[in-house]
Amino acid sequence: MPPSHRPSRTGAAAVTLSAALCLSLTTALPSACAQSAVPSSPETAGTPPTPALASVPLPGKVVYAQLTTPDLAKAKTFYGGLLGWTFQDRPVSGGHYAEALVNGHVVAGLVERRLPEGSNPPRPIWLPFISATDVPALAKSSRQWGAKIIFRPTDIPGRGEQAIIADPQGALFAPLRRPHGDPQDTDATVQGDWIWNALLTPAPSASAGFYQKLFGYRVEAAPAPDSAQRYILESQSTARATVNPLPARLPANARARWLSFVQVDSVGSAAEKAVQLGGRVLVEPHPDHQNSMIAIIADPAGAAFGIMEWHDPIATGDTK
Template identity: 65%
Template sequence: MALLLGTSLAVAPHARAADTFLPISAPSTQSVLPGKIVYAQLTIPDLTQAKTFYGTLLGWTFKDIPVSRGRYAQAMAGGRNVAGFVEHPLPSDDEVRHQPLWLPFISATDPDAVVQTAKVWGGKILFKPHDIPGLGRETIIADPQGGVFAVIHSGSGDPVDSDTPTAQGEWIWSALLTDIPVNAAGFYQKLFGYEVQTSQDTSSPLRYLLESQGYARAIINPLPPRLPANAPARWMNFVQVDSVGATAEKVPQLGGKVLVEPHLDHNNCMIAIVADPAGAVFGIMEWHMPTVAGEAK
């Protein structure tokens, strides 16, 4: 699996006005669901190119955010704020190591407390807790195996859990790929209070499912065999699409690459792994609500 070997990160630029950034939840829910992945952010070298790619591929629309320096935009899917884009030049000395990275935002009641726990258990604090007007309080952490993620206490509350099927263009699933899954499961459990379930079938290694509030939030998988054993961990975020096959066909037409062709995963969901024109890797998934036998599909 052709995946990035490092990270390139930038926090959101400073806003000119306190109410500039779109909230994660609108209307406000004031609900905190620790452990739920509620947002994502990408630092890319060309915001215009990214808008064209993601807008055409996923149907995202964008709102440009006035900032004091640089360019920033937020992406909307079905009227919901799903992602932030930070335009920032990438270092040219090592293009592979500095490929753009989709950063998942994990909800927490107190990001400052999460930082202290992360330090105790071997995490590295990349950006100290800070307030982003309109979004909330956030921090960025690398886990002991190098997996990078953000922690946020949303100022508007977290999107509520629902059994309503995820719509085209919304994030639906996340997976952490790491060399020692059991250690990673313990680390994230200590930070977010996850219930950890094991998942294994005869054709795959042991996996760890992270659950909170009775919902599955993410899965921890071993690194693919073709990657070096000491490769850093990395998060893989999946977007719901109406057709994985049709979406994957569009990726090269828009300047991206299909890294893993459409196929059924171990849960019989159709998935593919793709990269945008700047090299940021993400998954696309076609998941449908299970139907009761005899019901119309």
């Protein structure tokens, strides 16, 4: 499985996330959870542009992620201790918001929102932000192809123009156009950086086609150990994400969902640390494709994300 910053190669393998993902991703993401993912607009100018920005957007690149959580302080303790993230609080209207940084560049936003009460409340989620050149036009097109607009296109000072959309299978994502362009594709990914993204969906072919229409992806069939449909989404000749079928044990009406992975130096050590910090290991560390180790973690509030330990076969001298 190539990380998102690596140029795609012919026959590049997709993330497996096979039967192990029959974990606790069984809860559907109702509209109440989608609404809770909408941040208040920052009242300040926000973070200055990251130094390594391109002058233009890189459509289709996943450039940011946002966590909605009921306890911001607990989330900061967990992710800071696990990934080495540092935080800077940002004033917002009617809530609490913080930006997470790695080596001085912003990698994520964390917004505090109380979750709806009930017998089966929604879990907090990580929301991926995907670079787009024209957010209003993309949102309009998405509706024509069966999506729902959860948060209409809005300019967020310091971040850019964004929207929140539920794709036709229910997966939430946010198109984003940054005013100063997007981070360049480099090999400088370190612990705490996002490294990969996977869409889990009941309709892989239809989902791949939907995102191809929106972001102009090149779609390639991904080699897999079974007959399930799996696809790689590429833009700028770089693999950005995989589209995978939902695990067979999930309910037939389960919604699609995005799962993002963070690079760590050691998946085994990070998984142990996550438990010590109050999280849970949903999928135990195990080898995946192309010299990688992965695991799936839930933070103390239940938000799921992946961790990955990836070794470049070229840099390490391994055969391709």
